[in-house]
Amino acid sequence: MGSNVTESVQLRVVDIIEETSDAKSFVFEASSALVYKPGQFLTIEVPSDSEAGGTARCYSLSSAPHESDLLKITVKRVRDGYGSNWMCDNVKVGHTLKALPPSGLFTTRQASSDLLLFAGGSGITPVLSIAKSALATGTGDVVLFYANRNDASVIFASELSELAAKHPDRFVTIHWLESVQGIPTVTQLKNVVRHFSSYDAYVCGPAPFMAAALTALDQLGLPRERKHHERFVSLEGNPFEIEAVTTEHDLSETAKEGSASTTSPSAVPSFRVSGKIGDVSFDHDDWPADQVLLDFLLNKKLAAPFSCRAGECSSCMYQVVEGSVKMLKNDVLDDEDLNDGLRLACQSLPETEAIEISYEF
Structure with missing residues (x-):
């Protein structure tokens, strides 16, 4: 299977604001129009000599959607923090950075709320x-x-x-x-x-x-x-180099160590999953036992939210309404989240014959 980068955008730096002695705001003009909600973040690719293609860091947007088409993130230096120090030391006006579209669930539900x-x-x-x-x-x-x-x-x-x-x-x-x-x-x-x-x-x-x-x-x-x-953890992987989603259900080593099947695609059992993403309802009975939910939904051309695809950022979080799934990895959900049925789509494999999920919780 060939590799590909996750869909990304180019951000041109049009202004840099010195907020404090150890914090800077970077104002961007995006290569294509981006829609975001207040409280969301950008995943920025940061060059790295030690990692081919670089690494990635998540930085929250300090701009608000109603202000303008420009995007602004604010970065505070962290002692021994590679990403924050690289941003503050190296990024200049006129530079272009690669980013994933805005993501994240730390957003308001009702504009009229106190x-x-x-x-x-x-x-x-x-x-x-x-x-x-x-x-x-x-x-x-x-x-x-x-x-x-x-x-x-x-x-x-x-x-x-x-x-x-x-x-x-x-x-x-x-x-x-x-x-x-x-x-x-x-x-x-x-x-x-x-x-x-x-x-x-x-x-x-x-x-x-x-x-x-x-x-x-x-x-x-x-x-x-x-x-x-907010549920930030430092990303271990580089989501810009995630292999392309494919209908070939390749297993990660982690999945192989679990209960997922390692037989040929034709012998892999399928499960039923139903739910709603935005205004689109779906009901499919061909979710393979060895494919994580996020990849399955994206293959079905459903606009499932995601960012890191590594179980580290919670952008793909959803709720299991009926049935059960197995998660391969979880670095962000606590016991209370899990008890409420919250799961990460990028790490979920089916466990029961029929599963109903929701992205409204």
Whole structure:
């Protein structure tokens, strides 16, 4: 089987903004029109001497869809972080980068909802996109809890002040500085935001910060459907070099070690899968036992969402309504997700005769 790259776009850098001493925003003009939702991210190809074809990193969009056709990501240097340091040290205006189209599930469900946003450090990037979009297109209030090390590390300080001045009755930022108040605890977070416990909550930042915020929300009684958090992990593979989807059902070594069949394609059992993606309903009875769900759906010309195709980013997440599947790998879904029937399409093999799935959850 030949190889191919996942469908990609070219991004030309038209501006670079120094946000802080260790964070930059990169403004892009895309080679083709891109549609995205506030809170989504771009997967950028980063050249690497040690890996043929480079590697990939996910960077959230800090721009909002209503602003313009230009796209903006914001990158904060991470100590020993190859991708972030390469971006900040090497990318110049006029350069062109390869990217996958916007993806991700960390997006708002209803524009009119009141929002309680938690951001820690560079976690402000998708949160700012959500806040700007909600204020411009919705009617609800927006409360932002924004934690940083100190004053100098606050990304988008001026933009947040401008938003507050423009929407004085709808938007407020609660700044929290570790240099002054220490690292926020669950109790402190709960006390600060308890008056907004009826809002829809969105959380993004370092893992300990997100864990504390989500625990505080749990203790305030927020139901699961009103709590949302970003699910980033560093990509191990390069989605730009994923082999082309094919009707030949080649097995990965991981699948071979599991229960999937290794016999000839004609002997591979098939399963039934039904559901809906967007406005399109489907019902197929020929899902091969040795082909992951994402590849099967794409072969059927269905617009199933995806990005990394390696079980590392959650963009292909869906819910099993009936039946069961086996996942080959899972780096992002927690026990609560799994108990709710959430699975990754790029890692799912069928286990029961008939399976019903949903992308609306």
